[in-house]
Amino acid sequence: MSDPRDDGKGRPTARSGGAEARGRARRQSQARILEAAEAVFAASGYDGATTAEIARRAGLPKANVHYYFATKEAIYRAVIDRTLKLWLSAFEPLGAEDDPAEALSAYVRAKMRHSREHPLASRIFAREMLAGAPVVRDFLETELRSWVRTKSAVLRGWAERGLMDPVDPPQLFFMIWAVTQTYADFDAQICAVLDKPRQTQRDFETATETVLKVLLEGCGVRRAAPAQAASTRVRAAS
Amino acid sequence: MSDPRDDGKGRPTARSGGAEARGRARRQSQARILEAAEAVFAASGYDGATTAEIARRAGLPKANVHYYFATKEAIYRAVIDRTLKLWLSAFEPLGAEDDPAEALSAYVRAKMRHSREHPLASRIFAREMLAGAPVVRDFLETELRSWVRTKSAVLRGWAERGLMDPVDPPQLFFMIWAVTQTYADFDAQICAVLDKPRQTQRDFETATETVLKVLLEGCGVRRAAPAQAASTRVRAAS
DNA sequence: GTCTATAACCTGATAGAC
DNA sequence: GTCTATCAGGTTATAGAC
Incomplete structure (x- = not known):
């Protein structure tokens, strides 16, 4: 549950110069995806939600969503993670x-x-x-x-x-x-x-x-x- | 809401002999479909439910389900109808x-x-x-x-x-x-x-x-x- | 890292033999 | 009325150009 984004992709290459800027963009895209996904999962449920709708709400092409989260389930687990933290708070x-x-x-x-x-x-x-x-x-x-x-x-x-x-x-x-x-x-x-x-x-x-x-x-x-x-x-x- | 089974099919022909027996079988099949559908919709929601699963639970071939209810939505509306009557009761x-x-x-x-x-x-x-x-x-x-x-x-x-x-x-x-x-x-x-x-x-x-x-x-x-x-x-x- | 095009799959619904 | 086989549409996920 602690890190559901275990797709193994996109880690910074060893020989990178602008790693920081890329890290920022990465976190921002992920945050936008999660925020969009929260709204879609809340409104439509897991089965009713589509990655296309999540991408649309996040303002990204669908393939981009799959770049950051390998599967729809990975997005869902990341959203649930957030939800439980909020619940406990x-x-x-x-x-x-x-x-x-x-x-x-x-x-x-x-x-x-x-x-x-x-x-x-x-x-x-x-x-x-x-x-x-x-x-x-x-x-x-x-x-x-x-x-x-x-x-x-x-x-x-x-x-x-x-x-x-x-x-x-x-x-x-x-x-x-x-x-x-x-x-x-x-x-x-x-x-x-x-x-x-x-x-x-x-x-x-x-x-x-x-x-x-x-x-x-x-x-x-x-x-x-x-x-x-x-x-x-x-x-x-x- | 009162009669959501408006698919127009399967009404008894005018010149039928065993209409009663057929009516019974019809009601029984419909009842089995609705009971199965209630369980599936409750567990999986509208989008998560599949007509195949409803048919399997009802012990009928999938095409049979579509014979009694033209669409998945028609099944759902019939189940909701039941649900509201129960709620009011x-x-x-x-x-x-x-x-x-x-x-x-x-x-x-x-x-x-x-x-x-x-x-x-x-x-x-x-x-x-x-x-x-x-x-x-x-x-x-x-x-x-x-x-x-x-x-x-x-x-x-x-x-x-x-x-x-x-x-x-x-x-x-x-x-x-x-x-x-x-x-x-x-x-x-x-x-x-x-x-x-x-x-x-x-x-x-x-x-x-x-x-x-x-x-x-x-x-x-x-x-x-x-x-x-x-x-x-x-x-x-x- | 980003995005277009497409593959692989599944689901709802139907055609047509019995 | 019943059921097998299949179609059409939409979804997840990926390949591959940029």
Whole structure:
């Protein structure tokens, strides 16, 4: 997963003069391809995407795309790599000594922001899940599983200290992920029901407040003050 | 949407003797194709699905599939038709005179059961949303939107009478749908995290109880007794 | 490194014998 | 109504000129 661009081509020749300029152009082309591919895979899925469409969006001839990425699958793996890094970046700490209201609130807000700012990544991830996680299964079974184990212990600790209700922690995470990601993945449904061409910033804020209220009160934690985040944590009295 | 099998072929000839037997065989073949197609579309999506695979699963030669459904798209539309009917069948009444705890509880339970019993339909629906609802947009903008409008008024009425907290009703429906459907759509993720080959009946019950607790307490309604359903409704005191 | 032209393959759909 | 054989179109990937 760490370097999916293993096509073995295009490495700088030993006797090159302008290697740096070429390296720049190389990275820029690759970046444009990945950005185009993200949009195409999110909209059409792996099978629906075509390398021709990716090339068109990237503003390159199709053969150029295959020069940088040997196969369509290699492009997809590179995009997934990015997606997982983004997914993980939305994972707030949730430390045992944190105040549950503050920490859970910050986590849910981070996930909501992630859906708002990176809907394409969210949709690609969702498509992977629907297909049975053929590519990201290893990630789910290692990194994500161990994250859930660790954080579940933290939540059980909070419940034992009476800071929140005893809620099955993995199930709570499934709920949080489902609710926050629906604003990216099911955008078409939400827009259709609300009779709007797209979700506005205000819709997003309403959604965030509703989600925070229902999820936090639903597991028995009092809400933190709306505006502040992880920087001004309050330690829980032990 | 009502009859997507509009290929115009295969209607019984006027002078036929065994028309009934042929009609039976016809319906049976169509049913087998649709069942196979549901599985293939759910697993692979529209573009990933092949008519050859659908035929193989249905136990028929490929040409036979094209005899009953002129195009791949016609098969897909027939499957979607089924899916939407199933989706609507999980919609409990939610009447203004019902007790919110009973009614919402029954609705969430129905949606959870639907995910458990019809995961393929749920995944096909999810893929449609991810693709921007090209086929079901009309359904979303008419039937579903009007359902949400009607039921939102019911929820606002409950909130005004102090039977639940004032929660933005459409947002609450989005949350309920997201949470309940995740158990079908993101099954791969849930199994991977829980380290199980599949979700057991017990996992499903834990999930249902957790979802009910968090969602109902999250919008300020007291939980109804677990076992009973819509038959023994309690009228809300007005 | 870049791009045009093309090869190799697969898929949806059909023709036509039975 | 059923099924084998095949066509037409589109896709991934590559060869080879520049």
